[in-house]
Amino acid sequence: MTTDHLDRSGYTTPLAVRALWRQAPVREFTTDAGERRWLVTGMEQVRAVLSDPRFSRAEAGRLGVTIGPAAVFRKPGINDLDAPEHTRLRRLVAGAFSARRIRSLRPRIQEITDDLIAPLVAAGPPGDLAAALCYPLPVTVVCEILGVPHEDRERFRGWADRVLSTSAYPPEEALSALTSMIGYMAELIDAKRRDPDASLLQDLITARDEQDRLSEDELVTLGCGLLLAGGESTATMLGKGLVALMDHPDQLTALRADPSLVPSAVDEVLRYATLGFRAYSGHIRATTEDVELGGMSIPAHSVVHACLPAANLDPAAFPDPDRFDIARDGGDHVAFGHGMHRCLGAQLAKLELEVAIGSVVAAFPGLRLAVPTEQVPYKEGFLIAGLQALPVTWRS
Template sequence: MTAEHTDRSGYTTPAPVRELWLQTPVREFTTETGDRRWLVTGMEQVRAVMADPRFSRAEARRLGAAIGPAAVFRNTGINDLDPPEHTRLRRLVAGAFSARRIRGLRPRIQQITDELIASLVAAGPPADLASGLCYPLPVTVICEILGVPGEDRQRFRGWADRVVSTGAYPPEEALGALKAMVAYMAELVDAKRRDPDESLLQDLITARDEQDRLSEDELVTLGCGLLLAGGESTATTLGKGLVALMDNPGQLALLRADPSLVPAAVDEVLRYTTLGVHPYGGHIRATTSDVDLDGTTIPAHSVVHACLPAANLDPKAFPDPERFDVTREGAADHVAFGYAMHRCLGAQLAKLELEVAIGSVLAAFPGLRLTVPAEDVPYKHGFLITGLRALPVTW
């Protein structure tokens, strides 16, 4: 497969893969390396895979098929576990991401956003919104939640880029960054034991030291995983969402005329854009037994790709799905955050960050526009997530 297709969200896939999305929602296929796998693309079918415990993340890792930041760790991360182990770790951090606690973060998220925008205004146009807003906002927020000192955040960003590399950096460089990040997290845990604070990482330390609810390795791996998940994915979605708005001036005008549409627009951004985490679509599972899905039997120990981007573009779920529409009814039914037991813990936090950032950008820059055509916005490739290298704008 050599031909490629790049959509307006920067998601690049081999053209035959895109064709598979448009065919039957459950089908067997052959990867570029000759592996036989199963591709699930319909919204109904993807949800079934995500909710059915017979489609196992742990089995996928055992077969060597799981990808994602957790897959590079020596120890299994939360996203590579099935219940009851997954449930145990998820409960440890769920409270930090409750709706009440996330709502309480709005003033601080707004303050961070205002400070970043003020710096952009002071420097004047043109500007790079990727480096000036999209990346520093979520990284700052997740670091504050976990209790990562401000002076260490840029160092972490360099490690994170390499850890999630799938070719952008040499393997030995990625492995070195991983080792450095794990060592740093272990040191941070020790520092908080000596000087406790009120961070989420401190809560996990308490669960380890006083309640024996997780191991030391699980503590360190979970801390690294939360940092990785809380920064890049939200930054990428924010950047791609702003591109989509500027590339659809009619929709941008609607949002400017009625800022109350921002929450609905965020759901449409999440549905319309994609993180590009894998050529076949994201969440990988493996069957623990024969499973009948939509009238097709998938044999036991088969690797299954639940293609979230395709599900979000399923015309049965979203009429005219490739149209960007901030007033779309039912946009919130997307599966950008996953579904069921593996739905992203930080979904509400990410949505809040997106709402605050998009609303603030539109208010601060009434003449905001791209300085290049939307199709020429530069994207990063060779990473688990296809993020923006830059977002060049003026106003």
């Protein structure tokens, strides 16, 4: 893969992402293996790739393109499928992530957040917000929704780290973790069949056993996929969002003065801060026929990479896109994707970010990074470039 937009760990750098929209919104690039592919960076064109059925997720799989960790499951996951198979699986879980049901979770998410922050406040500065809040909050929430026992959460996080690894762990260790995760999920499903509860996983079991709406492999894969998706991405965005706020003290001051800005601040975080997927790997499709896009002719059976971070910095969509502005009307971003594959847990992730960011700003007066921004440590060798730690200090 070309290296002009990569840092030493293989991730798209923020500077490079911000430069991509200055180039052609649709263009060819060459991988290290000599493959010709297409990179799409304009907002209008990215939305087209993610919503037009001629850009197919399943076709990319048929061409042998690996699409994230789900590609190593025994069966294609929900994100590897096109309609109607994708639609069938999505409908099974969509109800659990409805706006009404997500809103009902706010008191519990607030309670979890308060419990996680309290020891840090009691201990006094400095502290590590990544370990104390950013990682445990989303994992706790998604495990409660799915019905994963509390005592198993740390074990699952160890597996998730390895499954989401690109080079941090040897391939055989990642595969072993995936095998363990699949085995654990199968055992948990059996346990819930013997002792039913009110979890989302129980709803999926009912859909499998009583309605025959999915296979056993699909049931296990969905459970694993929801756990994976519900943890690392939200943790990463929370950490990077807090870094962005502390790196822009005027915005942090404005948010502290007016907490009603929290929802728009979250949207700006999602627009401005990239998850850090490895270059060109995040949203991959392949064309099922010749397609005209952005003034370019893309041949059938071409692999296309939609760069969401660059689209979120497209000046045609967001004036002065390099400026971090929590009062911006930035809700039209594509941080959660677009079209049929838009992230099912988008509303849940936004709620967690709203509760966590609002609570941190209120609980830690004078909050600031304890190290220079460039010294905040990031995890290397993972699909998502999360924070290894978030060292902060504040007025006690």
